[in-house]
Amino acid sequence: MSRRLIGVAGAPGAGKTTWARSYAAGVPTAAYLPMDGFHLSDAVLADLGLTERKGAPETFDAWGYAALLRRLREQEPHPVYAPGFERDLEQPLAAALVVAPEAAVVVTEGNYLLLDEEPWRAVRAALDEVWFLDCEDDVRRERLVARHREFGKSPSEAAAWVDRVDEPNARLVLASRHRADRVVHAEDASGAPPVS
Structure with missing residues (x-):
């Protein structure tokens, strides 16, 4: 038996986590699985000289993420554990999430x-559909600055990080919007297509 895998893409700060969790909660037998668990740890980022690029595409274990998605496609008769991301530590956390065997849909x-x-092509190939979550740029930026401040950066440090790291990543993500199967607005969870 095969699961259905739905991806939700969008720029940093678009509200993907909130939106995908809400959508998954409204789908019977759905599981929520964020990509954030595949962040490389700070120790690995330091070894690679990528600490100041944290959050950029090359700072994720995308091959590992693609492999987990392929594994999840087969609805095995046992739980599948997956890494999560601890915001307070800003670090990935092994086996923090579980996809139950009865989950027929995974929203990532x-x-x-x-x-x-x-x-990233391998990630896309493992998904049945990818929806793109649109959000106003000024709203995204406000959210990002607030998030960085919440986790310890000063207002100036938070704004500088958004300008130096998050916004270049956002431009990269927005340039891929045309490849989405569907586009939905961040404020409209009800506007997402039904999972068939």
Whole structure:
């Protein structure tokens, strides 16, 4: 038996986590699985010289994410554990999430699901559909600055990080919007297509 895998892409700060969780909660037998668990740890980022790029495409284990998605396609008769992301620590956390064997749909979300380059093509290939979540740029930026401040950055540090890291990533993600199967607005969870 095969599961249906739905991806939700969008720029940083678009509200993908809130939107995908809400949508999954409204679908019987659905599981929610974010891409954030595949962030590389700070120790690995430091070894690779990527600490100041955290959140960019190359700072994720996208091959590992694609492999988990392929594994989830087969509805095995046992739980599948997946990494989560601990916001307070800003670190991935092993086996923090579980997809129950009866879950017939998996809703996953992340910035880069539509990038037309490896290893992200392998992620896209593992998904049945990818929807793009649209959000106003000024709303996104406000959310991002607030998030960075909440987790310890000063107002100036938060704004600088958004300008230096988040916004270049957002431009990359927005350039992939045309590859989405459907586009929905961040404020309209009811506007998403039904899962068939």
